[in-house]
Every structure is written in structure tokens, then in C-alpha cells.
Amino acid sequence: MAKKNRTKYSILGLLSLAPLSGYDVRQIIEEQLSYFWAESYSQIYPTLKRMVEEGLATVSVEEQEGKPDRKVYTITPDGLAELHEWLLETPLPESRRIELLLKLTFGGQVESSVMEAHIRHEQAQIKSMLAELEALETALLADDSDALGPLYQLINVRYGLAVTRSSVGWAEQSLEMFEEIRRREEQRND
């Protein structure tokens, strides 16, 4: 029960929009979906191979000038059917593990400046992600087609924006708490 194999579905989804090579799949995920999804080549290539064996996609080699050959994969009706089946299933809750919060839980074991630095580092990461997401949103809002895709993408980007913005706020609020943390820390060292 509960076989995931989500790599397969991310690939099926992308192939349902256009025929692509493994390299393309990676590029698209990295450029457009990286704020909520990741795949590495070492997952993509073997999965594509298996998908052809299972009849979910077909391959054809495309020769290029000055560049290596590409293997272009096209989704089959079976592949489309499997994608649709998966889309109908209720997404299972993600078991998240946030290392920063685990460290903060035991933060009292080291100097508070260490935890402060961790939060500042996180804040910087979040802010650069925020900039990327804002650029993505701008691009999507400029798209005035009446297709469904961009609307769903907007929903996704706004999820990222909502969570990211609230994280920035959290980081600021948390940094303010270090005044009180330092007070208690000094007290403890007396």
C-alpha cells in the first residue's frame, strides 16, 4: 500500500504538456518548480527508461548539430491514464523535517549567538527565494491567455509567496526575541 514513486508522476505530468528529453525535464523542474519540487538526473534517467518499458512513454533519438543527441520522450495513452489516476488521489500529508527548528529546540545548549546566526542565514535564503517567486508571479500575471495552466501555476506561486512572506515576518520577530534570550542567558551564567 501507498507506493509513491513521485518522480514518475512529475515526469508524466511534464510529458503530458509536451514531448521532452530527460535533460529538459530537469531544466523545467529546476527553473519553474524548484520552490516546491526537486528531481536529480540520477532519478530522472532510470525512471524514463522504466517508463518506456512499462509502455507509459515512447522514445525517439533526435540528432543535433554541434550538440549531443537527445532522447525525446512522448507520453502514451497509458501514460496519460496513469497520470489522471494519480491526479484523482488525495495527496498524502508530507512528513516535514525542518532541521533549523530541531536545532532551535536544543538551542539552549549553545550560545544564543549561534542560533541567531542560523536564523539570519535562513532569513537571507528566504528573501532570495521571495525575489524569485515575485518574478514568477509577475511573469504569470503578464500572461493574458485564457488557458487553465497559468491559473494553476498562479495558485502554486502564491502558495510559495504566502509561506515565504510569513517566514520573513517570523524571522524578524524571532530575532527581536534574542534580546530577552541574551538577558536570560547572562542571568544563567551568574
Place this chain on the structure above:
Amino acid sequence: MAKKNRTKYSILGLLSLAPLSGYDVRQIIEEQLSYFWAESYSQIYPTLKRMVEEGLATVSVEEQEGKPDRKVYTITPDGLAELHEWLLETPLPESRRIELLLKLTFGGQVESSVMEAHIRHEQAQIKSMLAELEALETALLADDSDALGPLYQLINVRYGLAVTRSSVGWAEQSLEMFEEIRRREEQRND
């Protein structure tokens, strides 16, 4: 490079606060940290065994009346040192994979009611988590000790609260977009 083995550190952290059994470790993580961390028995027990072999903890069997024996683990100076080392390291960015957003990305492939249901389901999950987090925050605010631990826990709970609240808002905003999505969908089917 980049060996994680985060189970070890979650256990070391808890043992740094008090001697515990494997069962205790699981209970605490489940009750207090579950909004950002998870461990299963099948990770905890073997890890504890290894930790004793590595000299990071010691065991002693505690007999109980009417209940099975407990193996209580106590952290050693070496264990504390390893915990401190880990706490100093900058947390690596978590590679998140959010299945709901992946499904939404390809949402145009199925009827919009399916995606709407997914978001509603997610919304319900988030709201029940929000209630739990609010209870945790209330408990922490009632704690008027001047220890460091509760402050760091407050920071953590507020992270959960910030993200969860913004997710509720996102879900509401997204559900409103389905009016437009349905319009475009009907247009497409003409």
C-alpha cells in the same frame, strides 16, 4: 561529505535534557515536535543501540511493576560534544516536495472539481494543525519560568503558526479562483 543521520541528533538533543527510553523519545517527538519533525520506532531503536556502541550514550534497564521493562538511555560527555558540534553547523536547506502543488501544476488535465477538493482537504488539515499549534502556544505563554528552553520553543511554535495561518489564507484565496477556473474550463469544452 554531508552525512545527515538526523535521527541521531534528534535523540541526542532530547537526551541532553533528560535520560529517556526509546519509547519516551518517540512520545515526546510525537506530542511536542510533530509539526516539524517525525521519527518512527524502527529508526529510534537501532539508532539508540548504535549510539551506545559509539559511546554517545549509556543504557540501564529499569524494572517496572505491571509494565514491561524500560531501557533508559543517558547521554555521555562524548554525546554532548557531538550534539554541540552539530548545533554549530549551518542547517542545510531542506529539499521540499509538496505533492499537492505538483498535482495542481497538472491540474488542467482533470476536472477542476478534483483540484478544488484537494485544496479543501488540505485546508481542513491545516486548520486542525492550527488548533494544535494554538494550544501549544497558550501552554508556552503560561510558562513563567525564566529558562531558555520555552523561549526557543515559542520561536518554533510561532514558525508553525505563521506558516499555517498563511496557508489557511492561501487556501481561501485559491478556492475563490475556481470561479474563474470553471469559466475557462467551460469555454474550453465548447
Place this chain on the structure above:
DNA sequence: GATCGCATGTAAGTGGTTACATGATTTA
């Protein structure tokens, strides 16, 4: 009589990461 809580574990499988391997062309 069944299920829940306490308590500890093993076995099997797989999803996913990191490093390694190759090689041409273009750009800095």
C-alpha cells in the same frame, strides 16, 4: 472479548542523494 497503552525490536524494500564517468562545443 477486543482494543488500547506500554515497551522493544527485526526484515524487507525503496526512494533519493552524492559521487563518478564521458565527451563535444561555446564562452570567459
Place this chain on the structure above:
DNA sequence: TAAATCATGTAACCACTTACATGCGATC
């Protein structure tokens, strides 16, 4: 001449999940 981009893959490892296994006592 070094690095980046295009392009495809394998090998090894391990982190983690799910299912299985056991057994007592208390509660429903």
C-alpha cells in the same frame, strides 16, 4: 585554458517507511 552548457547515464550508499513480531495489563 578553464569553466560552463548540453547531454546521458551508472554505482554505491543510506535514510526512511511499512509491515511484521511479541507480550503483559488495564480498560471498555
